Amino acid sequence: MRVLLVNPPIYDFAAYDYWLKPYGLLKVAGAIRHAAELKLFDYLDREHPLSLAAEPRRDAWNRGTFLSEKIEKPEQFASIPRHYHRFGLPRSLFREYLQREGPFDAVLIQTVMTYWYPGVREVLKDLKQYCPSAKTILGGVYATLCSAHAQSLGVDLVVKGSELQPLWQFLEVEPQIQALPFWEGYPTQKTGVLKLSQGCPFRCSYCSVPLVDPRFYRHSQEKSLMELDWLLQRGVTDVAFYDDALLYQPERILIRFLKEVLQRGYRVNFHTPNALNARFITEELADLLIEAGFKTFHLGFESSAYEWHRHTDRKVYSHELVRAVERLVSAGAKRQNITAYLILGHPQSELQDVEASIHFARDTGIRSMLAEFSPIPGTPDGEACRKWVNLDEPLWHNKTVFPIIRLGWEEVQRLKGIAHLANRNIMQESLVSI
Numbered sequence: 001m002r003v004l005l006v007n008p009p010i011y012d013f014a015a016y017d018y019w020l021k022p023y024g025l026l027k028v029a030g031a032i033r034h035a036a037e038l039k040l041f042d043y044l045d046r047e048h049p050l051s052l053a054a055e056p057r058r059d060a061w062n063r064g065t066f067l068s069e070k071i072e073k074p075e076q077f078a079s080i081p082r083h084y085h086r087f088g089l090p091r092s093l094f095r096e097y098l099q100r101e102g103p104f105d106a107v108l109i110q111t112v113m114t115y116w117y118p119g120v121r122e123v124l125k126d127l128k129q130y131c132p133s134a135k136t137i138l139g140g141v142y143a144t145l146c147s148a149h150a151q152s153l154g155v156d157l158v159v160k161g162s163e164l165q166p167l168w169q170f171l172e173v174e175p176q177i178q179a180l181p182f183w184e185g186y187p188t189q190k191t192g193v194l195k196l197s198q199g200c201p202f203r204c205s206y207c208s209v210p211l212v213d214p215r216f217y218r219h220s221q222e223k224s225l226m227e228l229d230w231l232l233q234r235g236v237t238d239v240a241f242y243d244d245a246l247l248y249q250p251e252r253i254l255i256r257f258l259k260e261v262l263q264r265g266y267r268v269n270f271h272t273p274n275a276l277n278a279r280f281i282t283e284e285l286a287d288l289l290i291e292a293g294f295k296t297f298h299l300g301f302e303s304s305a306y307e308w309h310r311h312t313d314r315k316v317y318s319h320e321l322v323r324a325v326e327r328l329v330s331a332g333a334k335r336q337n338i339t340a341y342l343i344l345g346h347p348q349s350e351l352q353d354v355e356a357s358i359h360f361a362r363d364t365g366i367r368s369m370l371a372e373f374s375p376i377p378g379t380p381d382g383e384a385c386r387k388w389v390n391l392d393e394p395l396w397h398n399k400t401v402f403p404i405i406r407l408g409w410e411e412v413q414r415l416k417g418i419a420h421l422a423n424r425n426i427m428q429e430s431l432v433s434i
């Protein structure tokens with residue numbers, strides 16, 4: 001069986017590579033590599049020769065920009081004063097690839113943001129033209145949250161959530177679940193991804209994780225260590241944790257893992273693009289994180305308003321953020337590498353008070369990142385947004401669009417300006433202290 005794996009291009013107003021890799025797709029591929037000839041086409045591979053030739057911007061931790069082209073906006077976004085882009089390798093490259101490497105028996109396509117489905121649709125159109133006999137399979141977040149919409153694109157199978165038995169039956173394979181992800185699909189790579197656990201025990205009113213992964217459980221530590229070892233053998237220098245609750249039950253999961261990382265002498269830069277729960281950062285854990293090689297820390301703060309947290313997540317209150325930051329800094333973390341996520345455009349924005357939250361993060365001495373709110377169908381906060389947008393059309397889930405609808409263009413720009421100035425001051429202060 002010949003199987004093609006595809007990570008589609010992104011259609012959006014903005015996109016940036018925060019160690020973005022199709023981890024779920026690579027894990028599925030690893031489980032069937034014994035029974036199939038696998039090929040990978042990742043539109044977002046910044047180590048592809050064409051991407052490298054364009055010299056995309058990258059920072060010290062191998063984050064950076066994607067190849068992109070400005071395209072016409074969907075008609076729904078005609079009033080949004082932003083340019084719309086297609087991010088990823090050129091479409092012609094994929095068509096040439098299909099003509100050269102095809103035919104394939106099956107094509108597995110990773111999906112992420114629900115409103116990125118135009119990229120999935122592009123891939124399916126090219127497959128229909130250049131590889132018409134291949135069975136097409138969608139999995140991932142969009143396939144789970146908008147399964148009926150995904151099915152309407154004309155695919156053969158939509159895999160919902162983490163229940164993969166329908167996929168194995170469709171492919172007629174007996175999977176090797178403990179096999180390593182198909183990282184060898186990339187000729188070269190500098191960044192990789194790990195997950196020590198699946199799901200999240202918390203039920204934040206704005207989050208889709210309980211819908212995609214309703215059960216929290218830990219992965220085998222030995223398998224996670226094997227994955228890390230495999231990544232380091234391939235020359236990876238920066239590894240991002242994709243866990244949705246990385247610090248939960250740390251004695252059972254993260255602490256045991258990091259102690260073994262230190263015991264084995266692994267040298268790697270760890271990063272946390274998914275929000276860390278600051279409540280769980282003890283002095284012991286902070287010391288261990290720094291010793292093991294964690295370089296960047298993204299904390300899920302969302303708001304400094306107590307009442308807002310009481311109504312949405314009860315996750316992290318202001319004093320817990322301050323305490324976590326001081327513990328990380330005391331352990332050796334650099335303040336400029338600690339970022340507080342703040343939701344922008346939440347349906348309860350008045351209660352949230354974004355401006356005060358930015359100033360609170362600034363006074364704590366850390367950067368703030370405005371995480372624009374996406375109204376996710378099925379979540380309590382997402383459903384509350386039906387009075388503003390049509391949630392049955394996934395384009396309206398767009399995180400750039402909804403805050404503008406909710407707050408207005410001028411207010412969004414004003415808050416972004418305040419955050420930009422606060423972050424610039426943080427960086428200037430860090431340079432003075434060096």
